[in-house]
Amino acid sequence: MSEQLEEGPVTLAEAPVRRLNMIEAINEALDIMMERDDTVVAFGEDVGYFGGVFRATAGLQKKYGKARVFDTPINECAIIGAAVGMAAYGLRPVPEIQFADYIYPGYDQLVSEAARLRYRSAGEFTAPITVRSPFGGGIFGGQTHSQSPEALFTHVAGLKVVIPSTPHDAKGLLIAAIEDNDPVIFFEPKRIYNGPFGGYYDKPVEPWARHPASQVPEGYYSIPLGKAKVVQGGEALTVLAYGTMIHVASAVCAEKGVDAEIIDLRTLVPLDVETVQKSVEKTGKCLIVHEATRTGGYGAELSALVQEHCFYHLEKPIERVTGFDTPYPHSLEWAYFPGPVRIGEAIDRLLKD
Amino acid sequence: MGQGPDAGGDRRGNLPPLSLHVPEPPFRPGDPVDYSFLDIPPAGAAPRPDETCDPQETAPLCTGMIRVLDDDHRAVGPWDPRLDSETLRRMLRVMALTRAFDDRMYRGQRQGKTSFYMKCTGEEATSVASAFALDHDDMVFPSYRQQGILIARGYPIQEMINQIYSNRADKLKGRQLPIMYSSREHNFFTISGNLATQYPQAVGWAMASAIRGDTRIASAWIGEGSSAEGDAHAAFTFATVFNAPVVLNIVNNQWAISSFSGFAGAERATFASRATGYGIAGLRVDGNDALAVYAAARWAANRARANKGPTLIEHFTYRAEGHSTSDDPSQYRSAQEREEWPLGDPIMRLKRHLVAMGEWSVEAHRAMDAELVEQVKQATKEAEKNGVLGHGLHHPFHTMFEDVFEELPWHLQEQADQAMRERRIKWPDWKES
Numbered sequence: 001m002s003e004q005l006e007e008g009p010v011t012l013a014e015a016p017v018r019r020l021n022m023i024e025a026i027n028e029a030l031d032i033m034m035e036r037d038d039t040v041v042a043f044g045e046d047v048g049y050f051g052g053v054f055r056a057t058a059g060l061q062k063k064y065g066k067a068r069v070f071d072t073p074i075n076e077c078a079i080i081g082a083a084v085g086m087a088a089y090g091l092r093p094v095p096e097i098q099f100a101d102y103i104y105p106g107y108d109q110l111v112s113e114a115a116r117l118r119y120r121s122a123g124e125f126t127a128p129i130t131v132r133s134p135f136g137g138g139i140f141g142g143q144t145h146s147q148s149p150e151a152l153f154t155h156v157a158g159l160k161v162v163i164p165s166t167p168h169d170a171k172g173l174l175i176a177a178i179e180d181n182d183p184v185i186f187f188e189p190k191r192i193y194n195g196p197f198g199g200y201y202d203k204p205v206e207p208w209a210r211h212p213a214s215q216v217p218e219g220y221y222s223i224p225l226g227k228a229k230v231v232q233g234g235e236a237l238t239v240l241a242y243g244t245m246i247h248v249a250s251a252v253c254a255e256k257g258v259d260a261e262i263i264d265l266r267t268l269v270p271l272d273v274e275t276v277q278k279s280v281e282k283t284g285k286c287l288i289v290h291e292a293t294r295t296g297g298y299g300a301e302l303s304a305l306v307q308e309h310c311f312y313h314l315e316k317p318i319e320r321v322t323g324f325d326t327p328y329p330h331s332l333e334w335a336y337f338p339g340p341v342r343i344g345e346a347i348d349r350l351l352k353d
Numbered sequence: 354m355g356q357g358p359d360a361g362g363d364r365r366g367n368l369p370p371l372s373l374h375v376p377e378p379p380f381r382p383g384d385p386v387d388y389s390f391l392d393i394p395p396a397g398a399a400p401r402p403d404e405t406c407d408p409q410e411t412a413p414l415c416t417g418m419i420r421v422l423d424d425d426h427r428a429v430g431p432w433d434p435r436l437d438s439e440t441l442r443r444m445l446r447v448m449a450l451t452r453a454f455d456d457r458m459y460r461g462q463r464q465g466k467t468s469f470y471m472k473c474t475g476e477e478a479t480s481v482a483s484a485f486a487l488d489h490d491d492m493v494f495p496s497y498r499q500q501g502i503l504i505a506r507g508y509p510i511q512e513m514i515n516q517i518y519s520n521r522a523d524k525l526k527g528r529q530l531p532i533m534y535s536s537r538e539h540n541f542f543t544i545s546g547n548l549a550t551q552y553p554q555a556v557g558w559a560m561a562s563a564i565r566g567d568t569r570i571a572s573a574w575i576g577e578g579s580s581a582e583g584d585a586h587a588a589f590t591f592a593t594v595f596n597a598p599v600v601l602n603i604v605n606n607q608w609a610i611s612s613f614s615g616f617a618g619a620e621r622a623t624f625a626s627r628a629t630g631y632g633i634a635g636l637r638v639d640g641n642d643a644l645a646v647y648a649a650a651r652w653a654a655n656r657a658r659a660n661k662g663p664t665l666i667e668h669f670t671y672r673a674e675g676h677s678t679s680d681d682p683s684q685y686r687s688a689q690e691r692e693e694w695p696l697g698d699p700i701m702r703l704k705r706h707l708v709a710m711g712e713w714s715v716e717a718h719r720a721m722d723a724e725l726v727e728q729v730k731q732a733t734k735e736a737e738k739n740g741v742l743g744h745g746l747h748h749p750f751h752t753m754f755e756d757v758f759e760e761l762p763w764h765l766q767e768q769a770d771q772a773m774r775e776r777r778i779k780w781p782d783w784k785e786s
Contacts, residue, residue, distance in 0.1 A: 067563075073591060081587060083557060085554035085555055085556060085560070088554065088558055089561035105583070118756045118759070119757055120528055120535070120545075121543035158757050180759075270764065
């Protein structure tokens with residue numbers, strides 16, 4: 001088994017390993033949880049018979065029946081609102097919001113309801129809901145199919161936010177999210193559904209099959225929420241990223257021959273601040289990368305935390321590489337995307353004497 | 354600043370200028386009130402279709418009004434639920450207790466024992482009679498004016514007062530605004546201050562019951578004002594698409610704080626008639642007639658339990674008091690409205706019905722009222738032993754940080770430590786109780 005598979009409580013240590021893309025891994029996680037727990041239900045726009053526009057729920061309705069996997073009207077408020085009611089009943093709903101850009105009509109139900117049930121009822125009612133939603137750009141989706149709204153959710157008391165970057169992690173994290181007794185926003189970086197994307201849009205797409213983290217064990221395993229992963233150890237600088245940007249940052253560091261320590265945060269709330277602190281104290285330099293807009297982004301929170309926890313170890317100002325504070329433009333998508341040039345420049349600034 | 358609106362401009366041809374309609378209520382402060390424009394059909398006139406009927410058959414019931422108690426206080430017509438007098442007396446008692454409770458809590462707020470209170474005066478039947486028509490294990494998703502349901506289900510009023518005072522015995526640990534109760538044991542969903550959010554949740558709960566092959570149904574309440582929220586339409590759509598076993602109540606009490614029902618669409622159509630467009634069964638009921646409310650709720654509950662899907666019930670009633678203790682209705686509506694309201698007072702009407710049946714008396718009612726006032730007084734006294742708002746007897750400090758998540762994450766632990774530190778700086782001798 002490769003190194004990537006050795007961390008985390010893999011309960012089926014000897015399980016056969018296959019190469020899956022991220023969609024297949026997510027589908028398998030849903031399948032396993034629906035099999036293990038008959039209170040798990042999945043629903044959303046085009047989720048049922050068709051199996052989702054990205055095929056994440058393919059085959060599940062046939063296997064588990066229409067009462068547990070079904071299509072819904074195009075109404076995100078009701079999709080989330082109904083999930084809250086189902087959770088109050090005792091189910092473990094896994095609604096899909098077709099694109100993260102469509103989540104806003106359901107925002108009040110997430111922020112004022114799902115996130116608050118446990119607190120306002122002093123534990124009488126809870127919302128063990130996992131909202132799955134493809135997010136991020138790089139697919140020519142224009143401004144309504146490309147957004148990264150994670151900071152709108154990390155800011156909310158009572159929500160957990162999880163973002164996987166590989167098929168292996170997607171499966172284990174989704175299983176953990178579904179098992180979690182708090183509401184979890186599970187953002188799936190759709191640019192890397194089919195292959196890790198290094199940021200070079202003009203090069204052919206590399207399939208997951210060549211990436212070690214496409215090796216996914218069969219059966220059940222979970223990766224605990226709130227634990228980051230050191231994707232690659234290094235001494236020169238620390239890169240904090242998640243989702244697609246893990247692969248872009250890795251590609252840039254490899255190309256530049258930089259001995260970077262790359263940390264995949266995986267869970268933004270609760271954050272694994274210990275792993276972050278340990279790394280920055282070692283390298284003294286910190287690069288934060290996310291695709292979302294800059295102002296008030298999650299990078300700002302990371303930057304503040306690194307400053308609070310590692311100030312006396314920092315040798316250079318923290319660098320933040322992000323999307324621009326504009327809507328995601330269609331024709332100029334790659335000018336918006338925080339790609340190799342923007343990341344490379346930041347690395348150069350950090351490593352300059 | 355950008356360009357302003359294009360005033361003047363070139364009018365095309367001789368088309369008349371458009372004008373915006375902004376609804377205006379019929380009466381403002383000082384105006385004489387005449388409700389003769391209201392179409393109030395006589396009691397007993399509305400037909401009662403079978404509970405399993407096609408939703409379209411209820412269309413006439415969405416514009417008419419189901420009424421059972423007539424002017425002589427008799428129960429008449431096909432909607433008479435024929436309840437035994439013992440049940441009617443219990444219903445009357447719960448409604449009277451709800452009113453006595455409201456009166457006491459309102460005064461408590463004025464005396465500074467808490468920050469806020471909301472009465473349901475005049476609307477007691479819409480909650481209490483509905484609750485009597487449901488089974489105890491049916492789930493209710495209330496708005497903030499359904500305290501009558503909690504009382505009908507036997508929740509101790511002392512616990513309600515603890516919640517209102519946010520004191521150290523408050524089961525919700527002082528986290529919620531007064532009256533935002535929650536009781537899982539009484540199948541009473543935690544109340545939200547965000548309006549109508551409970552509507553799609555009730556539909557979801559009902560869908561879950563159907564998914565699991567259960568027999569329990571859900572019932573939800575919103576006001577006519579919040580029926581304008583997107584959540585209401587989200588709920589109607591999901592309810593009809595999935596044929597959810599749910600009762601969706603709209604309590605049309607004519608006023609949403611200072612906005613009359615016209616701002617939710619009442620100038621154009623009844624609230625019940627929205628059901629027709631969604632293919633949902635709809636009933637419009639005299640909300641001050643406890644028997645009519647019971648009958649409508651029972652019809653809808655039986656329909657849902659027979660797997661025939663949702664029903665929308667509009668309760669036509671009147672908010673006799675202000676929206677809350679923070680409101681002064683004399684600033685925006687005529688004081689005469691309450692006196693002239695043509696559907697009377699729900700408690701008085703049920704009382705007179707029982708008296709007319711020979712099952713109750715004015716003396717018995719007076720004695721009951723005195724007993725209820727005493728009951729509320731005693732509960733208040735007991736609750737006050739655990740403190741009132743702002744007098745120090747609250748839940749332990751650390752509880753502020755609990756229940757945000759199932760487990761306390763590091764960042765909340767850090768903040769909890771900070772809160773303790775701040776406390777000790779301000780009061781060096783302070784010890785967490």
